[in-house]
Amino acid sequence: MIIFDLTCSNDHRFEGWFQSQENFDHQLKDGLVSCPVCGSIDIRRVPSAVHLSKTASAPHHAQGIQMMNPHGEVLAAYERLLSAIISSCEDVGKGFADEARKIHYLEAPQRSIRGEATAEDFESLREEGIEVLCFPSANKDELN
Ligand SMILES: [Zn+2]
Numbered sequence: 012m013i014i015f016d017l018t019c020s021n022d023h024r025f026e027g028w029f030q031s032q033e034n035f036d037h038q039l040k041d042g043l044v045s046c047p048v049c050g051s052i053d054i055r056r057v058p059s060a061v062h063l064s065k066t067a068s069a070p071h072h073a074q075g076i077q078m079m080n081p082h083g084e085v086l087a088a089y090e091r092l093l094s095a096i097i098s099s100c101e102d103v104g105k106g107f108a109d110e111a112r113k114i115h116y117l118e119a120p121q122r123s124i125r126g127e128a129t130a131e132d133f134e135s136l137r138e139e140g141i142e143v144l145c146f147p148s149a150n151k152d153e154l155n
Pocket residue numbers: 019020021022023046047048049050051
């Protein structure tokens with residue numbers, strides 16, 4: 012995401028948000044960029060050093076990026092993260108809550124596990140100070 016400082020033929024200054032330089036060029040060429048004050052489409056860019064990435068300090072905008080691209084990079088990154096977590100954990104299935112407790116109280120070998128648990132299980136595990144990560148199923152069929 013890039014912010015350009017723009018100005019119209021009447022010298023009104025404003026900001027425009029664009030996905031990329033190419034995206035901006037396209038919109039400008041098609042007359043889709045107009046001055047919010049006078050509506051002029053005779054717009055040009057004012058040199059500016061303001062280039063924001065997805066990690067911009069305004070979380071509001073970061074969320075907007077995610078919404079615009081729900082099935083693209085964000086989802087792919089999420090799936091990569093998820094499969095990395097899954098492949099590094101031992102699957103204990105429905106015995107997750109019990110096994111997590113045993114590990115926490117040193118009654119079972121220390122390791123990362125994954126499995127199924129109810130919301131109540133998660134809550135009581137957290138109340139006991141056991142660090143658990145809860146995430147929705149990454150089953151592709153369910154996502155689509
Ligand atoms: Zn204007």
